[in-house]
Amino acid sequence: MSFDLPRNVILPVDAVDVRLDPGPHPFALTNAAAIADNWRRETAANPALFDGTVVLLSELAYRDGRLIGRCHAVNYSTFMLWRKRRENSGAEHAYAHAMLVAGDNALVAIRMGPHTVNAGRVYFAAGSFEPIDFRDGLVDVDFNMMREVGEETGLDLSKAERGRHYHALSTASGTVIFRRYRVAEPAEELARRISAFVATETEPEIEGPVIIRNAADLPDGLMGHMKPLIEWHFAGAD
Template structure:
């Protein structure tokens, strides 16, 4: 199976069947020394980094509106070396975005904090899949989305309306799986709540909220793939005949 899916287009996804393989990822197994040496350089440059556990894919395919794949738990230090050696590595990265839609149809993203790997970059609150995000070996995408949004912004999405399906945007640098999540409050109120939460954190992951009100409202520091997601949202994609995002 390896990596077999269309690149650089937004794909509708009815199910995500990505399973956690208990064995080591070949990239981690074959690069132990290089991983350790690179990690030493990384923490010298940024002592705030933590060598936790994330997952890397060893296979991913798009079949009949399904994402089917296999991944392995790796140390964050492995992920950091992989970022530098992606080409022909036999590994890829997938992550999930809850596309937070306010009651006034604005999008609410975040800007990452200065001590993080993506300092100053703007995207929807998110983080890599971790072993905690799997149920009986199968990834629970919505659990990951809600967990990351809660940890970074303090916003509880358990009562939000979910879009009726996932979508995915894949490139050799990574695959983002995303879904609309709508809350009733206007964007300004959501941003106020996020800012208040960040102010209570000793070491917040994010600098603060970023409101995006239309397709050309592209903030400085925006991650490259985000432009396509923003244009997709404001073009009415994933919406019902009334012109509003389709939720269930």
């Protein structure tokens, strides 16, 4: 199967069947020395980095409205080297975005904190899949979405209205799985609550909220995959 899905187009997704393989990822096995060397350089430049556990894909395909794939738990240090060697690596990255839609239809994103790998970049609150996000070996995308939003912004999305479907956008840099989460509060109120939460954190992951009110309202530092998602939302697509 490897990686067999359309690129650079937003796909409707009825279900995500991505399973966690207990074995090591081939990329981690064949690049152990380079991973260690690169991690020493990365942590020398940014001592705040933590070598936790994330997952990397070894297979992903789009079949009949479903994303089907296999992934493996790897150290974050492995992921950091893969970012530099992703072409023809036999590995890809998938992650999830809860697209936070305020009561006034504005989108509420976040800007990452200065000590993070993506410092200053703007996207929806999110993080890589981790082993905690899997149930009986199958990824729970909504659990990941709500967990990451809660950790980064303090917002509880458990009662938010979810979009009927997932959607996905696959590019050369990775595959984002996203879903609208609608709440009643206007964007300014959500931004106020996020800012208040960030102020209580000793080492917040994010700098603060970013409100996006239309498809032309693109903030500085916007991650490349975000523009088509923003255009999709304000076009009223589903």
